[in-house]
Amino acid sequence: MTDAKTLSNRRPETGAFFQRDRAMHPPAYTPSYKTSVLRSPQKALLSLDNTLSEITGPVFGHNILGELDNDMIHNFAKPGESAIGERIIVYGRLLDERGKGVPGALIEFWQANAGGRYRHKKEGYIAALDPNFGGCGRVVTDEDGNYWIRTIKPGAYPWPNGPNDWRPAHIHFSIFGHGFAQRLISQLYFEGDPMIWKCPIVRTIPDRAAVERLVAALDMEATIPMDSRAYKFDIVLRGRRSSMFENRMEGN
Amino acid sequence: MVQSLDRLKETASQTAGPYVHIGLTPNFCDIPGVYPVDLGDTMVNDKTRGERIKVKMRVIDGADTPLKDALIEIWQADADGLHNSPSEMRGAADPNFTGWGRKPTDMTTGECVFETIKPGRVPFKDGRKMAPHLTVWIVARGINIGLHTRMYFSDEEKANDEDPVLARIEHRRRVPTLIAQRDGDTYTFDIHLQGEKETVFFDI
């Protein structure tokens, strides 16, 4: 844990976050995704304007990162070897709902290998493990909110939900913004994948445009010729109110 | 027509899935050597100020079964009620306390244990003090969007009685769902996802 003040000359912001627009997030109870049935709260959430406990949050510095942390092709591979699969770069910008870049934010990624197999003891799919692929990576955004990672394109895989449900190729990601109320986990999908719209997990999202915002765009201008293709993927966290207005209204 | 507010939409949430450990606690799930340690595994060191406590948590589903694949994060103030965060403007928090912990629930028992300190009291927006509490965030397979709740302490009865957030709970019989029970230096906090004992979750 370090001091993000050193990352930027900007004064840290202390306003409460915008109300979450739950109309474009999946509801808790989505019976076509069966596991949600017994794991979904049934009572209404208690609305709470942010207090200091939610406005603040842990911030991680670039100093926690190792050299290969954002390179899943190599960060688990034996020296001189690399993971098998389509080599890609995923890059983009972390913004908030006001369009401001979010600097110094930790983004963690995890994914299956090129055959759709996870390195996990509870994984049951018969596809082969890749001895050179671990499946995790992480990055801290720069002063403008930019990030990039290098990985292989994950494979689609079957999962026990319906008798023949398959996940589209996806990369899971987890983000810390600057306040704990911004905490978010989601999944990135890839342009052109016909499996996206068949997926019961994707379909927990009630808003079509919100799904489209989870689909990374192929960007041939950002490729590395003879090495990797590139996908662009921007991520948006909750914006925050100006604490200046807030203080005035509360008179303190 | 009027001017555009130029607001973006928050990225939609998706479940953390069954393999959240690979990304967030790879050392815990036998992917060693990529990161030196799992982030959030240790919150305190020898110099951390405050009363040392353990907090034992479980997440229990609607069939009364603890989740073996959940991941819990906690965020809290230090012993003086200050957060180790750039947005903390009231003073510098204890540099020997991270304030943030992350634990996967055990794959056999469904339990996880945070070793931390009892937090100090943090002011509510109007200046009243909130009772000591942990901010808790839960993700797992089958949870479509991370669940926010709070954990309060059973031996802080007076502070709990005047806590402005607990006071917002209309159905008073649900207040105890947010209060961990103390036994020695260990607090036990069971989070019930649904049913009679459903924990109060927040839209914050």
Ligand SMILES: [Fe+2]
């Ligand atoms: Fe997955």
